Amino acid sequence: MGIKWDEFFITGDPLILGSQIAILLTMIGAVAAITYLKKWKYLWTEWLTTVDHKKIGIMYIISAVLMFFRGGMDGLLMKAQTSQPEMEFLNSQHYNEIFTTHGVIMILFMAMPFLIGLMNVVIPLQIGARDVAFPQLNALSFWLFFSGAMLFNISFVIGGSPDAGWTSYFPLAGKEFSPGIGNNYYAVALQIAGIGTLMSGINFIVTILKMRTKGMTLMKMPMFSWTTFVTSILIVAAFPIFTVALALMTFDRLYGTHFFTVSGGGMDMLWANLFWLWGHPEVYIVALPAFGIFSEVIATFSRKSLFGYKSMVFSILGIALLSMVVWVHHFYTMGSGPAVNSFFSITTMAIAIPTGVKMFNWLFTMRKGRIKFTSAMLWALAFVPCFVIGGVTGVMLAMGAADYQYHNTLFLVAHFHYVLIPGVVFAVFAGLYYWWPKMFGFMLNEKIGKWHFWLFVIGFNVTFMPMFFLGLNGAVRRAYTYSAESGFEPLFLLSAIGSIILAAGFAVFCYNIYWSIRYADRNISSDPWDARTLEWSTASPVQFYNFAKLPEVKSLDPFWHMKKKNEGLTLHDSEIEEIHMPSNSWLPIYMGVIFGIAGFFLVFEWHIAAAVAAIGIFAGLIIRSFDYNEGFHVTKDEIHRIENAWRKTEGEVHDHVS
Amino acid sequence: MSAKVDTSLPLEYQTEQDRMNILGFWVFLGAEIVLFATLFGVYGVLYERFAGGPTHKDIFVIKDVMIQTVLLLTSSFTMGIAIFEMRRHNLKGLITWLVITLALGAGFLFMEINEFIHYAHEGATMQTSAFLSSLFVLLGTHGAHVTLGIGWATMVIIQLLKRGLTPTTARKTFIIGLYWHFLDVVWIFIFTFVYLKGLVA
Numbered sequence: 001m002g003i004k005w006d007e008f009f010i011t012g013d014p015l016i017l018g019s020q021i022a023i024l025l026t027m028i029g030a031v032a033a034i035t036y037l038k039k040w041k042y043l044w045t046e047w048l049t050t051v052d053h054k055k056i057g058i059m060y061i062i063s064a065v066l067m068f069f070r071g072g073m074d075g076l077l078m079k080a081q082t083s084q085p086e087m088e089f090l091n092s093q094h095y096n097e098i099f100t101t102h103g104v105i106m107i108l109f110m111a112m113p114f115l116i117g118l119m120n121v122v123i124p125l126q127i128g129a130r131d132v133a134f135p136q137l138n139a140l141s142f143w144l145f146f147s148g149a150m151l152f153n154i155s156f157v158i159g160g161s162p163d164a165g166w167t168s169y170f171p172l173a174g175k176e177f178s179p180g181i182g183n184n185y186y187a188v189a190l191q192i193a194g195i196g197t198l199m200s201g202i203n204f205i206v207t208i209l210k211m212r213t214k215g216m217t218l219m220k221m222p223m224f225s226w227t228t229f230v231t232s233i234l235i236v237a238a239f240p241i242f243t244v245a246l247a248l249m250t251f252d253r254l255y256g257t258h259f260f261t262v263s264g265g266g267m268d269m270l271w272a273n274l275f276w277l278w279g280h281p282e283v284y285i286v287a288l289p290a291f292g293i294f295s296e297v298i299a300t301f302s303r304k305s306l307f308g309y310k311s312m313v314f315s316i317l318g319i320a321l322l323s324m325v326v327w328v329h330h331f332y333t334m335g336s337g338p339a340v341n342s343f344f345s346i347t348t349m350a351i352a353i354p355t356g357v358k359m360f361n362w363l364f365t366m367r368k369g370r371i372k373f374t375s376a377m378l379w380a381l382a383f384v385p386c387f388v389i390g391g392v393t394g395v396m397l398a399m400g401a402a403d404y405q406y407h408n409t410l411f412l413v414a415h416f417h418y419v420l421i422p423g424v425v426f427a428v429f430a431g432l433y434y435w436w437p438k439m440f441g442f443m444l445n446e447k448i449g450k451w452h453f454w455l456f457v458i459g460f461n462v463t464f465m466p467m468f469f470l471g472l473n474g475a476v477r478r479a480y481t482y483s484a485e486s487g488f489e490p491l492f493l494l495s496a497i498g499s500i501i502l503a504a505g506f507a508v509f510c511y512n513i514y515w516s517i518r519y520a521d522r523n524i525s526s527d528p529w530d531a532r533t534l535e536w537s538t539a540s541p542v543q544f545y546n547f548a549k550l551p552e553v554k555s556l557d558p559f560w561h562m563k564k565k566n567e568g569l570t571l572h573d574s575e576i577e578e579i580h581m582p583s584n585s586w587l588p589i590y591m592g593v594i595f596g597i598a599g600f601f602l603v604f605e606w607h608i609a610a611a612v613a614a615i616g617i618f619a620g621l622i623i624r625s626f627d628y629n630e631g632f633h634v635t636k637d638e639i640h641r642i643e644n645a646w647r648k649t650e651g652e653v654h655d656h657v658s
Numbered sequence: 659m660s661a662k663v664d665t666s667l668p669l670e671y672q673t674e675q676d677r678m679n680i681l682g683f684w685v686f687l688g689a690e691i692v693l694f695a696t697l698f699g700v701y702g703v704l705y706e707r708f709a710g711g712p713t714h715k716d717i718f719v720i721k722d723v724m725i726q727t728v729l730l731l732t733s734s735f736t737m738g739i740a741i742f743e744m745r746r747h748n749l750k751g752l753i754t755w756l757v758i759t760l761a762l763g764a765g766f767l768f769m770e771i772n773e774f775i776h777y778a779h780e781g782a783t784m785q786t787s788a789f790l791s792s793l794f795v796l797l798g799t800h801g802a803h804v805t806l807g808i809g810w811a812t813m814v815i816i817q818l819l820k821r822g823l824t825p826t827t828a829r830k831t832f833i834i835g836l837y838w839h840f841l842d843v844v845w846i847f848i849f850t851f852v853y854l855k856g857l858v859a
């Protein structure tokens with residue numbers, strides 16, 4: 001198999017050595033702490049084998065926050081390296097690796113799981129269901145994502161990180177120009193995580209189509225459920241393209257085929273086309289659920305129902321459709337000619353129309369509303385102007401002819417950070433502050449939350465605004481340094497200072513979680529925001545079966561109307577029936593582990609070992625095929641006990657009605 | 659999640675969970691269509707990039723391909739009969755026709771493997787040219803699906819023998835049926851756009 005043990009661990013770089021030691025100590029510490037606290041059994045039965053959508057959602061969110069930290073560290077290292085001209089903090093190779101992992105981790109292992117985590121927690125509750133359509137598949141989705149994420153993350157200490165950019169364009173990403181195993185990590189780890197994402201998409205489509213509670217027609221669904229539904233369709237339509245692209249990359253790199261190579265008749269730009277055929281819908285896969293979160297937050301805190309509900313739905317569908325026909329705008333300079341470039345310019349600019357409709361709908365929702373400036377709402381408010389800057393510069397970039405000027409400059413980098421940070425990161429923060437009490441039964445501290453908000457938003461603008469001007473002045477992206485004569489220094493330094501403020505904002509966010517876990521008031525109602533949708537009609541934290549009695553929906557904002565008309569809030573003993581729930585399973589985590597092992601061997605091109613591990617994958621599938629576990633029934637007594645415990649507490653909306 | 663059984667429907671549709679599984683599988687087939695469409699797209703881009711290696715006409719043997727096609731199309735027909743027998747609650751007929759279907763599938767696979775060996779002997783391997791890379795991966799992906807389908811259907815047959823016809827086993831059989839027909843449809847496109855087009859080019 002030709003193992004080169006001397007190349008197995010990355011050695012010789014003090015930064016990486018430090019990380020290796022830190023990872024080792026953290027792992028030993030975690031194992032020791034769990035053993036000391038005797039929590040192994042709790043961890044296994046309550047979390048690792050769970051099929052409960054709320055717990056899976058929380059695990060997604062925890063992983064996403066960890067990945068945010070990792071990706072953020074990469075970003076800070078880049079900013080440190082470019083803060084001064086001719087800096088020698090990172091060498092060019094190390095810089096290449098860091099911008100590659102930063103991009104991949106932030107998009108695929110931070111933004112995606114953060115949003116899928118919130119979807120998992122919220123969607124079944126919003127549509128009045130007891131779980132997703134396929135609970136065990138849902139757990140498998142999580143473990144495959146987690147497995148892929150971990151495999152990708154170990155690359156920088158074992159074997160070497162991918163270094164051809166998050167887009168991994170050929171021929172650079174091919175074996176000829178990247179002979180190390182770094183790019184194998186890219187091909188294999190993203191494949192594993194991608195399978196998980198595809199299954200999440202299928203799961204949510206079926207859940208939303210089949211499991212809505214009585215009376216909830218499609219046009220009475222909350223906006224977050226709508227965006228999740230359309231995002232899931234986009235996932236199913238786009239991820240298989242990436243699956244194929246990555247598989248072909250794997251074949252090119254491991255088995256000497258000629259899909260994207262320069263020799264043998266391969267076509268390097270075929271990769272770029274396939275990548276962006278997936279990659280552009282992917283942008284909307286992360287943006288649409290974020291729009292849904294803002295819709296919920298803005299409606300709740302403006303204390304009005306969402307303005308222009310129907311036009312919102314049609315805008316989402318329009319954006320989804322257009323997102324499939326704009327991919328060439330990522331490489332106008334490929335030379336497809338004016339006709340092709342014009343077509344894609346027009347489709348790209350057309351996306352501004354439905355997006356503009358949504359913007360105005362949010363603004364009109366706020367108009368004449370009694371706005372409450374909570375932390376969640378602040379994120380939504382900051383989103384509007386910041387995202388518009390991202391959108392307007394997007395229209396500038398959309399013009400094929402003008403793009404020759406902006407292409408591959410920091411102007412582009414500033415643009416997509418202005419889209420993705422307000423569009424996704426602000427949204428997940430808004431969603432997290434908003435739904436935190438639903439997940440855990442206490443709120444995040446509002447005062448610390450505002451520190452988090454202001455530091456993060458100011459830091460974000462100071463970091464990325466200068467990059468627009470650097471780009472227009474000709475600073476190229478992915479260059480590890482620049483000369484003093486270029487005159488770029490002041491703006492690069494300003495940007496680096498901004499990144500420190502941004503990082504401080506993130507640190508305050510982490511502190512807020514710590515503070516709130518320790519000191520926040522546990523005695524809050526299940527509906528602390530006076531909200532509008534069904535997830536707030538049940539306990540906080542939500543009991544494992546979600547609803548003792550499935551709610552009935554008559555209009556939009558169902559819970560708001562239930563409160564107003566004082567109907568459907570109480571629960572009579574006679575209404576309690578036994579509830580059927582799925583059992584926990586060890587198979588999803590087993591599959592995650594075995595996929596990770598097989599993937600690791602494949603990365604190192606140890607084919608025999610990978611084949612042996614693959615037998616484990618098939619064994620898992622066979623065991624699942626013969627698994628006839630029918631779940632279990634929750635008894636009436638237990639439901640009675642659980643419901644009484646929260647409905648009778650003081651300040652509870654379910655208590656004041658007779 | 660409810661265990662309510664609606665006996666007026668065919669067995670595989672009787673519980674809500676089974677109906678959801680079937681819908682979920684249709685959605686999965688949608689993803690599979692995108693997957694194969696991408697592979698066809700790649701083949702369409704690379705199919706005349708021989709890099710000095712063999713061309714379609716050098717390697718394709720139409721007689722063998724015809725036999726493969728007949729085997730696979732027939733197996734789709736017998737799969738249809740199997741589901742028909744299932745609807746008639748005839749377990750023995752169902753299993754018999756499933757076994758016949760799998761035998762035809764195995765025959766197809768045997769032919770395909772021989773075809774690959776034949777290509778390799780002619781010096782046409784995956785590494786030779788972009789055309790051959792895309793050809794082998796497109797055919798190989800289809801063949802891998804057929805292989806997986808045979809293994810999967812075998813599991814279902816064992817369960818049918820052990821448990822008889824229940825809503826769950828009926829649903830599993832129905833889903834493998836959908837999968838099998840889908841592979842047949844893909845093959846029709848391969849036959850047309852790979853073999854026929856290659857021979858008339």
